[in-house]
Amino acid sequence: MNSESGVAGSSSQAAGSAVKVQGLCKDFASFASPWDRLVEWGTLGRYCRHETIPALTDVTFDLRRGGALALVGANGAGKSTLLKIVSGTLFPTAGRVEVSGRVASLLELGMGFQPEFSGRENIVFNGRFLGLKDHEIQDRMADIIAFAELEHAIQRPLRTYSSGMLLRLAFAVVAHVDPDILVIDEALAVGDAYFTQKCLVRIRRFRRDGVTLLFASHDPLAVKSLCDEALLLVEGRCLDWGSPDSVLEHYNSLVARGRSSRAILNMEGVPARVSRRSGTEGNSRRSGNSRALVAGFSLTDASGTACRSFMAGDEGIVRIRALFLDHVNEPTVGLLIRDRLGNDVYGTNTWQQQVSTGSCRPGDLLEVGFRIPLNLGPGEYSLTVALHTLESHVHDSFDWIDRLLVFRILSPPAARFTGTAFLRPTLDVTAPVPLQDLQTWTGTLTAAFGGEPPRMYQVGESTPPWFFQGWYPAERGQEDWFAWTRPSFGFIIDLRGSFLELEVGARPDSRGDQATEADISMGPVSLGRFVVAGGAGWTSLRIPIPPEVSGCAGLVRVTVPGWRASAAGEGGDPRLLGLRVRRIHVT
Amino acid sequence: MVSAVRSTWKFLSGLGGGLVKLLGYRDLLWQMIRTDLRGRYRGSLLGLSWTVVHPLVMIGIYILVFSRLMGARLAGHTDAPYAFGIYLCAALLPWNLFTEVMGRSTTVFLEHANLVKKMAFPNILLHLYVAGTAAVHAAIVMCLFLLFLLAVGQLPPLAALAAWILLTVLQLVLAMGLGLVASTLNVFFRDVGQIVTVLLQVGFWLTPIVYVADILPSPARRMLRFNLLARIAQGQQEAILNHGLPGPGLTAIVAVLALAVLAAGLACYAALRHGIPDEL
Incomplete structure (x- = not known):
């Protein structure tokens, strides 16, 4: 679809692009003292006395209408800045941002609440800010309060609210303004598990209704289950853009390498714009410094036959062979089982199991077997293996192979269940009897x-x-x-x-x-x-x-x-x- | 600098569209003003009635203290018992509006940093809200004052009243323009807030509000000609006390200057507005 006028906002309506960001840069100017600013302004900028802190450099992406993009990256990578610019509270230094549709954003905590006013008055106030009419607010008031589960506190001034309550209120308001684009910063992390779950369910419903989602999170599960694309930000640059799986793996492998992200930027010779990857789903990704390599690998049932499909509760055997290219004392061999959504279900290694692996010289081959009762729920799981030192791969990672293989667990027909854990409960039921005491x-x-x-x-x-x-x-x-x-x-x-x-x-x-x-x-x-x-x-x-x-x-x-x-x-x-x-x- | 000029130009050329956009926020503006009026006396027994009680007491005291207890008399009005009190209120009530708008505008971005940083809306709305709130208060006080004038039988004719109100509105526009400049600069240099407070105090005594210009030595009195606020105050006193109309020349000068200051304020805000959320 071609836009002739190039008018921001309206042109992309039909093109199906909800947020279009092109060459976006944001710098913050930092003055050591107000006098420095006075000197710089007084000389009309001839004497530059400020330090420029780049928060975003040349970020480009295109979020289609109804799509969901997750921003992934360490703290300070520029995720919040990007969300604020898209929301319209910060202004870009350079580049173009085109947003079409009504944006509702949940940035950090609180969203412009008035602490002296009651929850109810704040709902009215915020509803106005988000562009609701008076009668629309009144119509939705009961729903908002019910969603936030704040019936008991809604008349109290907001300064008496806990941070969790503020978040509930903020989300409830945002959830009731019929946004076209929903922008959510890591706010959800503040809430308790119950409310977070409730929010996620609500966000899924938004997605079903065709709302566009822009989302920053540290939670890989949330990213994978909510978003169909992810963008990796490292020090304000867009390093990767693609499916959540591949981007998260990329992010994990950056962490695994244990180098500063600046070093990574230099090493990879970061292309300013990373083209969109396709079809990395299902592919494995390998990283590490190669002091040792995974040389062989097998997954078998208890009898030693190669197997990719188990009944819940069956025993599986994983054997990992490692070839050493360097001298390593007490290397760690580990594995990680993840569910379909990428949640870590179970991971362990020789260090955690307190099994000695001895001293390995270059050319040595080490084999470790894990005999595991697969007490897992029905579904697909992936296996990741790793060679490193000490307790986890962030210390010194030799070889890390993500999602080396996928296996399936079937539910035993006699005892069906859902979830990821196979817990084998025993049940007892009493026959119904009439209630005797009125107290109960x-x-x-x-x-x-x-x-x-x-x-x-x-x-x-x-x-x-x-x-x-x-x-x-x-x-x-x-x-x-x-x-x-x-x-x-x-x-x-x-x-x-x-x-x-x-x-x-x-x-x-x-x-x-x-x-x-x-x-x-x-x-x-x-x-x-x-x-x-x-x-x-x-x-x-x-x-x-x-x-x-x-x-x-x-x-x-x-x-x-x-x-x-x-x-x-x-x-x-x-x-x-x-x-x-x-x-x-x-x- | 180039970017500042560009953003100023963009802002000013988009002013028409901006006004239309602001119009879309009028519900919010009204909500903010209402919330402010109710919020100021939150938790008090009398609530909104305080908005009337305060000015009533203030006007009462001025008139009682100056006209009755101190027996201040105005030259040419020796027979009118309340003349000095009326003289005082004619310029003091508008001055209070001016001070409130200037003072609150200056800190408005800092005070509402939470909103500026977290909600997307034209931030200039905050100035309209400050001016609107102050205007509502001032309107109440001025109505009470007019009721008093009516009671003592000295209500000026309609034309003089209109002149008084027009001058006050222009003074409000002036305050908004200055407030825009001060609030924008205050984000970057917090000293501006202090400077404004000092200037308002000095300005109060450089303007013949609680005293009569005649008591000044003549060189000082000549200097008053260059004090726009003094010209406005004298026009207001003249209208209320002597029922005289300000000359068209004075009105035109005041109007042009007020609008020029407002334009300057808008330009200043436009040039720097992109940096405001970064600094808060």
């Missing part, structure tokens, strides 16, 4: 819903947690009632009293003047049937509470036997068939 009953309810069940529901209160699925409040501006959309609805109420009073009505516009019949029961005890006249009127019911259920909180269930979703007709609104309830009260 009320305690469980209180813990689950955060408070004691109420004795009364009056419309206008926010009572939803105690209502069972399918209810909704009356439309705004209409009279106040709750309605249910299901053939049966329930609510939990404190039944200590003698009567349960209900004010119910039919949906006035639903079935004309036809009466609706409903059954009511409390727990196992049926209380009979009542009839609600059609039309807009209300029927007051006064139902005696039988002694066997009074004295505790209980579930009251109302069933409409005649309810049929199809009665609403083709494309009809099934909500019109429910009952409405105005007041529920135990007296």
Whole structure:
């Protein structure tokens, strides 16, 4: 697709490019003292008194609409700077950045929050910044608070929030602005595992919906599972751009070499622009200083037959032969099993197992066998082998072969399971018995819903947690009632009293003047049937509470036997068939 | 330097488009002003009522202390009991607006560094927000003052009132222009904030607001001609007290200078704005 005008932003709309970065450079000027700046500015720059610190040098990439690009690199490699420039909070020194679409970014922590204001006010404020209209913010408010799980703290000023809570709030806001492009800095690392997981699920949903993702992370799993491309930044330069697997391996091999990244830049004679690699997936990558080399390798089952497919719990044998080109005392031979997403599942080596490998001279061949019970979940795994010294390959890596081979684990048919670990639990189940003590009953309810069940529901209160699925409040501006959309609805109420009073009505516009019949029961005890006249009127019911259920909180269930979703007709609104309830009260 | 010139040119040539873009942020601007007004008295019992109580007490004290207790009299107005208080308020209320806008603008980038660094929006919005907030406050105070004038039967005619308001608006524009320069430079040289504070104090006494120009020795009085703020203050006093209109010459000079200063402020901001987030 050719853009004739070359107008930033609009031209790439149709071309399917969401973020286009060309020859981007960013320098920071550092003055030793404000006087230096005064001298430089005073002489109109004739006397240069600042030191230029390059943060990004000639970075070029193109992120297509709906794509996901991960920025990989060490701290200070320029990832955050790049994200800030794309977000529009920093300005490039040179180069072009074209962004088309609404950008929502989560940079570092907090995103311009106002510490003195409550969480709710900050949501409004930030929503405005992200370009939401007033009614859009109000419509999404409940969802945002629920997503952040901050119902209890939303009225408190933000300065009382923990960093985890701030992150939750920030992510929840960003997650509800319908961005075209989502920019996320390593912020997610701050949250607890539960919320991080929740965020990742949400980000996946964004991706499914076609949102473009630009993401900086140290977490290889997140990079591999979220992104379809990765870009390796080393000291502000783009060193590699390709599939997440190959870029992460490249990054790991840089770390493995144990040289400073500047040395690597010099050694590789960095091309300013690295062309896109294709099809490295499945290829292995080898690095190391070659003081020893992997000379042979085998994976067999317990009987010694070469094998690539095992039943979970089977034993596998890995044999690694190393040829030494240099004199090495106590070399370490190790292996690493990774799952399909690149997570390290298990790795060990002779050092960690405290097995002596002796002193090896040039020309020696050393063989190490690992007999491993493959207590792994079903799926594909890769094997990586390494020769180095001491505990891990970062010290002095001789030879490191990433993903040398792939093997498969099958689930035993008699005991299926999911996940990556084969844990072999034993299960016991007790037969269901009626609950004897009320303490457990009320305690469980209180813990689950955060408070004691109420004795009364009056419309206008926010009572939803105690209502069972399918209810909704009356439309705004209409009279106040709750309605249910299901053939049966329930609510939990404190039944200590003698009567349960209900004010119910039919949906006035639903079935004309036809009466609706409903059954009511409390727990196992049926209380009979009542009839609600059609039309807009209300029927007051006064139902005696039988002694066997009074004295505790209980579930009251109302069933409409005649309810049929199809009665609403083709494309009809099934909500019109429910009952409405105005007041529920135990007296 | 070349890049600064280029970025200035780009900014100024894009000013029209920029205005349209700013217009898209008017909801946010309004939100910021509202938030500020509510936030200032957060946690207090009276809340927003303080915005009225403060100026009420201030005007009350000026008029009581100067006109009643000190018995200050203005030449030519010896019979009017509140004349000095009115003289004082006519220029002091606008001056307070000027000071607030200048003072708060100067530190606005530092104060809101969090927003500037983390959210993408036209940063100049912050200046509009400062000016807007101060203008709302000033409007409340000035309305109270006018109510007082009405009560004592000295409300000036409409034309004089319009002149007073026009001069105050121009003074506000002047404050915004100066504030833009000061806030931008303050990011790079933190001394600017201190300098502005000092200059505002000196400026207050170089301008006949709490005193009458006549008490100055004549060379000093001649120097006042070159003080734009003194010219504005005298115009405001004249309008409220004597119901006299400022000459078209003075109005034109003030208007042209205010707009020129605003343009200079925009140019200064445009030249340096790309460096602002880097320094915060």
